[in-house]
Amino acid sequence: MDHSNHRNISSRMELRIICPRTFWSLILLAFLLPCTKCIGIGSPALGNETDRLALIAFKDLIYDDPSGILSSWNDSFHFCKWEGVTCGRRHPQRVTALNLMSSGLVGPISPHIANLTFLRSINLSGNSFHDEIPREFGRLFRLRVLDLSDNGLQGGIPDDLSNCSEIRPILLDKNKLVGRIPVKLSSLSKLERLYLGRNNLVGNIPSQLGNLSSLVSLSLRDNSFEGSIPNELGRLVKLQFLQISANNLSGLIPPSVYNLSSIIGISMVTNRLHGNLPANLGLTLPNLQKLLLSTNAFTGQIPFSLPNASGFSMVDFSYNKFSGPVPENLGRLKDLRILNLANNNVGGGEGEDDLSFLTSLINCSHLEVLELSSNQLRGVLPATIFNLSTHMIELGLGGNPISGSIPTDISNLFKLNKLWISETFIMGTIPNGVGKLQNLEGLYLYSNRLSGRIPSAIGNITGLAILSLYENRLQGRIPLSLGNCRLETLSLRRNELNGTIPKEVFSIPSLVEVEIGENPLVGSLPLEVGNLQRLRYLHAAYNKLTGEIPSTVRNCLSMEFLILSNNLFQGAIPLGLNNLKGIKLLDLSHNNLSGHIPVTLEKFPVLEYLDLSSNNLNGPVPTEGVFKNSTKFSVLRNKELCGGVPQLRLPACPEKAPKKHGMSISLRVIISMVSVVLGLILSSFLFATLFRVRRKANERPLPAFSLEGQFLNVSYADLFKATGGFSLDNLIGVGSYGSVYKGVLDHDQTCVAVKVFNLQQRGASRSFMVECEALRNIRHRNLVKIITACSSIDFEGNEFKALVFEYMPNGSLEKWLHPSVHGKQELWSLNLIQRLDIAIDVASALEYLHHHCHMQVIHRDLKPSNVLLDPALIAPKK
Incomplete structure (x- = not known):
């Protein structure tokens, strides 16, 4: 085949890839334009039309353009002036750059972009392009920049990209790409940045990537790569950033990586890597600024040579198995911003102060994050801890056997956003200075030995979202000032807080979790709980609400x-x-x-x-x-x-009586009314007759009787034992000022009712004294017999007052008049004579209190539940 034939075949092949509209446009141009020679495919005029039609084909596949970026792509403007399109200087009719980043475009990427043969840069990042990356991109021989990051692209990475030999960055991160890394990409000798992170790529990291001699940055984070890190990466002598976090990589870090003296940042977090770090790490990697190795299984000591890499700004070794002391010379890292050693085994020195290194960190004037929680650090918390950098935003010391107290000058760290000193042996009080930490959002002081009151100054931290103080020895009331905070989590359980629950706390609409259980809190649950529409968790158990x-x-x-x-x-x-x-x-x-x-x-x-x-x-x-x-x-x-x-x-459950039919409503009403009238007449007659008989029996005066000197001597311990520790199983009633428990006295097995006064209820103590005075000289067969009184101290040193009465086994009149439906109606039913007897007994007791007592007594709470029945159904009144 001669060269002329070869050219004709090439022209025909090129015409096949353009759309029919392009073909007819060329025919029209051939007839209309006065020219002396044929228009070739590579001529400037044809190139101009080819680029325009390629852009139109790209636009045709975009089905959502919320910002109207492509509205300028019309015949009113030359395509070189369209939004996001740049044409070249040497070839002013040819597109050299397409930049539509963060435009909100939705649709697939048209393969017709490959017809933009002068294209040097494509930036479509930050859109919603989907489907596959066109393989035709491999025909863009002049392409230097390809940025398709942060889209929804699917499928694999095309092998054809290896044909773009001039390409410098390939940025495909934050997509949905699958499959393996094409080995052919290792032939791109000019490639400087390869970003494939946050995709769904699998397989091993190809060892051939070590051939990318110009590579400066390699990011493979957040994929599903497995196997070990290739030793060949140590050949990337220009490499400055290596990011392979959040994969399934295992094994050791290859020794060759520690020889990459040009490297600035290494991130290998969340893998399954293990082994020790070399002792001379700070010497072999002198330019290292960021070393992020958290959530692996590294062991051994933290290298003392770290400060030799004087530019260190971030060290994150958290969630590993490092042990031994923390290097004392970390204070030499003047630019250190983050030091995170949380969740390791560092410290634990026998008889040593593991916290002495903290003093050296005062020299790190840019320190923002210091996380040392969940280790074995021992010693007294030094007061100098709060002389650290005023840039500090996060301080974590919890989960260590630290002792001492929280320094009073905590307010020096005025930028602090999170303070975590939990699960330690810290004692003392919470300093009032904590209220000056206006930027604080999370205060975690739980599981310590803190005592005293919760400072009301905490209410000055209006932006506080999490207050966790549970499992301490805090006392006093819950501060009303907490209502000023924008709390989402409030955890105060397992303390010694008393008093009532402030309604101001339950008026914080942002609350999601509230833990106030296991405190001796009293009173009611505030009605304001209904304001908490976001509340998911409420724990108020084991109180006295x-x-x-x-x-x-x-x-x-x-x-x-x-x-x-x-x-x-x-x-x-x-x-x-x-x-x-x-x-x-x-x-x-x-x-x-x-x-x-x-x-x-x-x-x-x-x-x-x-x-x-x-x-x-x-x-x-x-x-x-x-x-x-x-x-x-x-x-x-x-x-x-x-x-x-x-x-x-x-x-x-008893079956409900079936409804009877056949009798009209009016007839049933008449019968009911007649029955009621007859019943009232008969009851009045019987009542009058029986009242006369009973009154004659009661006309004999009762002998004067005094309980003075006849009280049974009982202690708090006796009553505690008699009632089974005031068990809820023995609780038989609750009144305005206290609760009544059934009990059996140990000395003579007497069954008694013990009325325990709630002395935290206003007026309860006065009510106890009034009842003692009133009952001291009262004696009547229809009044419940008082056996003794007890004024003592309970096992926790609190004041205790109780009255001990004779126990009435038949309960209250309330249960006999209104029995529960559970199959015992006949047992609890009263006939007419019994009801009249009980009424007369109650009247007799009231007559005695009003007319025959040494001083007149008025009962202000007469109701069936306060009328108790003895075994003979005689109605003593309490």
Whole structure:
């Protein structure tokens, strides 16, 4: 074949890759343009049209252009003036650069870009291009820059890119590329930067990459590469940055890498690498500034030669197995910004002060992050710790056997954003100076031995998001000033905090997690809990909270974990809980809740565990939802429940009486009215007759009686033992000023009722004295007999006051008049004569208190629950 034929074949092949519209445009030009010779494919005029049509073909595949970047790509402007298009100086009609970075474009990349044969730079980064990288890019022989990073490109890396011999950077990071790194890329002798990070690439790192003699930066982070690091990377003598983090690489770092004297930054975090670092690392890598090796399995000591690389700014060895002392000479690193040694085994010297190196770090005037948590560092926390760099934003010392106290001049670190001194032996108080750390967002002082009060000055840190003080010995009240903070997490559990829960705290709308359990907190759960629409976790168990569970909790629509167990809550389970559709754990056990179990609890779609045990609930147990599986809920120690799944072995619920038909409504009303009238007449007659008989019996005056000198001497320990430690199982009632427990006195096995006064309730102490004075000289057969009183100190040194009464085994009149539906109606029913007897007994007791007592006594709380019945159903009144 001669050369002329060869040229014709080449022309025909080139025409096949242009669109039909281009072909007819060329035919039209051939007829309209007055020329003396044919227009060749390589002529300037044809090149001009080829580039324009290639750009139009690229635009045609873009189906979303939210910023209108391509709106200028029309015939009103020459294509060299289109947005993002640059033409050359030597060839002013040819496109040399296409830069559409961060334009929001969506669509595939057109292969027609390959017709822009003078193209030297392509930058399409920061868009939403998808599908594969066109293989035709390999025909761009003049291409020097290819930046397709931060898109959604898929498929593999084309081998054809190896034909672009002039290319310097290949930037394909932050895409969805798959497959292996093409070995052919190793032929690109001028390649300086190869960024393939944050893709889905697999396989080994090709050893042939060691042939890229001009390579300065290699980033393979966040892929799924496995195997070992190739020793051949040590041949990359110009390499300055090596980033291979977040892969599955294993083995040792090749010794050849430690000889890359030009290297500035190494990042190998989150792999499975192991071994020791060479002792002379700071000498062989003198230009090293960043060494990031966290989350691997490196062992041995931290090289003392590190400060020889005087330009060090970042050292991150966290989450490894380094041991031994921390080098004392780290203070020589004047530019050090980050030192992270957390979660290793450094320190642990016998009889040594492992914290002495901290003093040298005062010379690191640019230090921003110092993380030493979760190691074996021993010693007393030096006061100089807060003379560190004023640029410090993060300080972590937790999880070490450190002793001492928090220095009072903590406010020197005024830029501090996070302070973590937890799980140590730190004692003393939280200094007020912490309130001057206005940039603080996270304060972690949990699991220490801190005491004293929570400083109200913490409320000055309005941007505080996390306050974690649990498992200490903090006392006093929860500061109201915390309501000034933008808290998301508040953890105060397992302390000795007392008083009530400030409503100001439950008025912080940003709260997500609240832990205030295991404190002797009293009072009610504030209604303001309903303000916390973002609240996911509330732990207030093991306190002394009273009252009803607020119905406003229904507004906590994000709630997932609600734990209110081991308190003194009363009343019914709020029906509003059915709003909490996302709740996973609900624990209301060990309270005084009563009423039925709401059937709506069946409908919680993601409820994993429900605990309602040790309450006073009655009625049927639901059988759907979480109630289908007896391992996912507990209703133990609720004596009046019935039904439920067979595994509960509860008695069957009584069947409801069937409705009778055939009698009109009006007839039933008439019969009912007549029955009531007749009943009232008969009752009045019997009442009058019996009252006359009983009054004659009571006309004999009662002898004067005084309990002085006849009190049984009992201690707090006696009552504690008698009531089983004031167990909730022995709790038989709760009043305004205290709780009543059933007990058995040890000395004569007398069954008694012990009324324990809640002295934290305002007026309780005065009520105790008033009752003692009133009951001292009161004696009547229809008044509950007082056995003794106890004014003492409990086992924790707190004041204790209680009254001991005779126990009434038949309970209150309330239960006989309004029996629960659980199959015992006949046992608790009262006939008419018994009801009249009880009424007369109550009247007799009131007559005595009003007219025959040494001083007039007025009972202000007369109700069936305060009328107690003895074995003979005689009504002593409490």
